[in-house]
Amino acid sequence: MKLYFATGACSLGPHIVIREAGLDAELDKVTFGAERTTESGKDFYTINPQGAVPVLETGNGETLTEAQVLLQYLASLAPAKNLMPTESFAKWRALETLNFIATELHKGASPLLRKPNDEIRDATHKNLQNR
């Protein structure tokens, strides 16, 4: 299993779950620049055409993207650790929280990473305060 990650990015979530679950995973750091290369020397666009982390190579020939899916997949590999509720209403509450983080917080904050003008920055802050 291998996790492609970047410093200061949302790939930190799956990285934490790998550690908490006690899973054995290789890490490959992606550097964001004009080109996206991995520490192991790959063109990251050949791994994920979107150029975004996190990406998980599962070790059984499959590749997964989308941080919240990776979190659930990784948690499912270590059920004894109880990292993700799988039964009762707690499961739906956890899914609600993961979706909120992905859509409202993560993507809600994304405009701030793109050097926004004052109008966009203020609107983004206002929206995030509500969330």
Ligand SMILES: N[C@@H](CCC(=O)N[C@@H](CS)C(=O)NCC(=O)O)C(=O)O
């Ligand atoms: N929908 C994806 C988005 C992943 C994403 O936006 N990752 C950011 C880092 S937090 C990234 O790699 N951005 C680089 C880019 O989009 O060019 C997910 O939830 O995993």
